[in-house]
Amino acid sequence: MINIKDPKVEFAINAVRQAASLAADIQGEMVSQALTKDDRSPVTVADFAAQAVVGYYLGEIFPGATLVGEEQADVLRSPEEKEVLERITGFVNRVIPGVSPELVCEYIDRGIDDPGESYWTLDPIDGTKGFFFFFQYACALAYVEFGKVQLGVLGCPNMTPDLDQKTGGIGSLLIAERGCGSWITSLKQFEADQQFTQLSVSPQKEPEYARLMRSFESGHTNVSQADFFQEELGGKADPVRMDSQVKYALLAAGWGEIYLRLLFPDRMDYREKIWDQAAGSVIVEEAGGKVSDLDGKPLDFAQGRTLKNNRGICATNGFLHDAAISALQNISA
Ligand code: AMP
Ligand code: MG
Numbered sequence: 001m002i003n004i005k006d007p008k009v010e011f012a013i014n015a016v017r018q019a020a021s022l023a024a025d026i027q028g029e030m031v032s033q034a035l036t037k038d039d040r041s042p043v044t045v046a047d048f049a050a051q052a053v054v055g056y057y058l059g060e061i062f063p064g065a066t067l068v069g070e071e072q073a074d075v076l077r078s079p080e081e082k083e084v085l086e087r088i089t090g091f092v093n094r095v096i097p098g099v100s101p102e103l104v105c106e107y108i109d110r111g112i113d114d115p116g117e118s119y120w121t122l123d124p125i126d127g128t129k130g131f132f133f134f135f136q137y138a139c140a141l142a143y144v145e146f147g148k149v150q151l152g153v154l155g156c157p158n159m160t161p162d163l164d165q166k167t168g169g170i171g172s173l174l175i176a177e178r179g180c181g182s183w184i185t186s187l188k189q190f191e192a193d194q195q196f197t198q199l200s201v202s203p204q205k206e207p208e209y210a211r212l213m214r215s216f217e218s219g220h221t222n223v224s225q226a227d228f229f230q231e232e233l234g235g236k237a238d239p240v241r242m243d244s245q246v247k248y249a250l251l252a253a254g255w256g257e258i259y260l261r262l263l264f265p266d267r268m269d270y271r272e273k274i275w276d277q278a279a280g281s282v283i284v285e286e287a288g289g290k291v292s293d294l295d296g297k298p299l300d301f302a303q304g305r306t307l308k309n310n311r312g313i314c315a316t317n318g319f320l321h322d323a324a325i326s327a328l329q330n331i332s333a
Contacts, residue, residue, distance in 0.1 A: 019050035020155025050124035055110035069111020123275035127244025142278030147302030152279030176286035201317035202254035213259035248280025252287035261313035
């Protein structure tokens, strides 16, 4: 079991819980109106507000720590964005009473660090499309040491704690610590007797029954190559399409067997951002799964803001990893 009294664990759970719950409030209060006008500002507001909340708590609890966040406050400081910054400040005020727009920018910019030997990395809203259309999205925070993820937390406001794939769930929180397993609980406020349930991957060993997890957005993975892959594997199961690192959560809980992030022929140089993979990957590994790049190499989180040394991602329940890697080699040959 994870020691929830450990200062890093306690900070990560609390920060993600507050940030993800605030994002859910913003979604509830802003998105429906915006949808009709195709106004994307709720995503911007939630993204910055969630990063401000995590930056604030990190500064309070670990003042010297490094945070590599997806966002930076530069854009918000321009006069044209004054209203948006005020909106963000209004929401952040619910978590940090009396906060000013200047302080909100300061807290967001706690995330502009470059990764060092040890660092935290944050995707405040992973799966922006899922956020906008009331599907799945996640707030993802991880702690990395010497290129290896040690702790990962995912706050998933629209997922039920039994991960039964419905939208509009009461919200769940997943946590994994290297060597201590992967666990899930409710996103709701922390209580001393809170129940954590351990996650474990699917025991499926037959490639033909492998369920593939896929991005909802076709721009985020090479869909035709994913079809070839499934053919090569002899797979018959329908793919599971979903936004964000919630796919990693489902893989960790046995709702699917293989999750690939493939490259496009015209974007072979695309490298994954560390905050898009760090938390989710340790959650899968600690649930018994395996995560590598498309060549079977371990992910190297010591190369800056992207996984420079890794092409794409192959995450599996472990039992099907070798089969997945050889299918990948066959389709790219
Ligand atoms: P998903 O929700 O699985 O579709 O993945 C969302 C993430 O995909 C975003 O956070 C982006 O960082 C990332 N992304 C954006 N463009 C690309 C791309 N061309 N290839 C792969 N991932 C991308
Ligand atoms: Mg993301």
